[in-house]
Amino acid sequence: MQMSAAPSTVPPAQASTAQASAARAVELDRASVVFGRGAGAVTALAPTTLRIGHGAFVALVGPSGCGKSTILKLVSSLLRPSDGSVVVGGREASVRALRIGMAFQNPTLLPWLTIERNVMLPLKIVPPFRHDFRRERTRAFRDRVHALLARVGLQDFAGHYPWQLSGGMLQRANLCRALIHEPDLLLLDEPFGALDQFTREELWQDLQALYLERRPTVLLVTHDLREAGYLATRICVMSPRPGRIISDRPIDLPQPRDIDLIYRPDFVEMTQSLRELIAQVRK
Numbered sequence: 001m002q003m004s005a006a007p008s009t010v011p012p013a014q015a016s017t018a019q020a021s022a023a024r025a026v027e028l029d030r031a032s033v034v035f036g037r038g039a040g041a042v043t044a045l046a047p048t049t050l051r052i053g054h055g056a057f058v059a060l061v062g063p064s065g066c067g068k069s070t071i072l073k074l075v076s077s078l079l080r081p082s083d084g085s086v087v088v089g090g091r092e093a094s095v096r097a098l099r100i101g102m103a104f105q106n107p108t109l110l111p112w113l114t115i116e117r118n119v120m121l122p123l124k125i126v127p128p129f130r131h132d133f134r135r136e137r138t139r140a141f142r143d144r145v146h147a148l149l150a151r152v153g154l155q156d157f158a159g160h161y162p163w164q165l166s167g168g169m170l171q172r173a174n175l176c177r178a179l180i181h182e183p184d185l186l187l188l189d190e191p192f193g194a195l196d197q198f199t200r201e202e203l204w205q206d207l208q209a210l211y212l213e214r215r216p217t218v219l220l221v222t223h224d225l226r227e228a229g230y231l232a233t234r235i236c237v238m239s240p241r242p243g244r245i246i247s248d249r250p251i252d253l254p255q256p257r258d259i260d261l262i263y264r265p266d267f268v269e270m271t272q273s274l275r276e277l278i279a280q281v282r283k
C-alpha cells in the first residue's frame with residue numbers, strides 16, 4: 001500500500017493549483033463570498049482557487065464555519081461569488097452544464113411519497129429524462145429505480161414511506177435519489193453525519209461502489225477524516241476566519257478500497273496528521 005507523504009501546507013494563493021487538469025469539472029478562480037456589508041460583513045470564503053478534474057473525488061474538511069458548505073453552494077449555484085468566478089463543466093455555475101446530484105445530512109425525502117416515488121423524482125424533473133417521463137415511459141424508470149435500490153439493499157422497501165425506514169435506510173434512499181439521474185457531479189454535505197459508525201461504514205462502501213461504477217465528479221463535505229481518507233482521491237483542508245484552503249493533497253491508494261484500510265497504521269497516521277493540522281487552525 002502506498003500512502004502519500006504528510007499533507008503539504010501551502011500558501012493560499014497556490015493552495016488549489018495542485019491538480020491542474022485540461023478537462024475540469026469544477027473551477028473556482030479567486031472566488032470569494034462575503035455576507036453583509038460594512039462593520040457587520042462576514043467573509044465566509046476568502047479568494048479561493050480550486051480546480052477539480054472530471055471523475056475526481058474531492059473531500060473538503062476543516063473546522064466548523066470554515067466555508068466548506070459555502071463552496072458547495074457556489075458550485076451548485078445556490079450562491080453567487082461576491083468576487084471571482086465559479087465555472088462548472090466549462091460554463092458559469094448558474095448555466096448548469098453538468099447534471100448535478102445532491103445529498104445532505106438530513107434526508108429530504110417527501111413524506112407523502114413512497115421510497116420508489118421519492119427516488120424517481122429527479123427523472124421527472126431533470127432533462128433529458130423528464131421528456132421520456134412525460135411520454136409515460138415510466139416502466140423502464142421504475143426498473144431503474146428498483147435496480148438502484150437493490151444495490152443498496154432496499155429492494156424490499158420500494159413501496160414503504162420514509163417514516164417506515166431507519167435513519168441508515170433513509171440515507172441510502174437519499175443517495176439513490178442523488179444518483180438515479182446519473183449525475184456528472186455529485187455534491188454531498190455530511191451525508192452520513194447522523195449515522196452510527198457501523199451504518200456509516202456500510203454506506204461508505206455503497207458509495208464507493210456506486211462512484212467506481214460511473215465515476216462522477218464528487219465533492220464531499222465531511223467532518224469525518226476516516227470517511228474522507230477512505231473515499232476521496234484528494235483531500236482539501238480548510239481553515240476559518242476567513243475560510244480558505246490551506247492544504248490540498250492526493251490520496252494515492254488504489255480503488256476499490258477495503259474497509260479494513262481505515263484501521264491500518266499508515267492510514268491512521270495519515271488521518272492523525274490531518275487532525276493535527278485542523279486542530280492547529282481551530283485555535
Ligand SMILES: Nc1ncnc2c1ncn2[C@@H]1O[C@H](COP(=O)(O)OP(=O)(O)OP(=O)(O)O)[C@@H](O)[C@H]1O
Pocket residue numbers: 035036042043044045062063064065066067068069070071243
Ligand atoms: N447566510 C449567511 N449570512 C451570514 N453569514 C453566513 C451565512 N452563511 C454562512 N455564514 C458564515 O460563513 C462562514 C462559513 O459558513 P459555512 O456554512 O460554509 O461553514 P462550514 O465549514 O460548512 O461549517 P460547518 O462545518 O459547521 O457546517 C461561517 O462563519 C458562517 O457563520
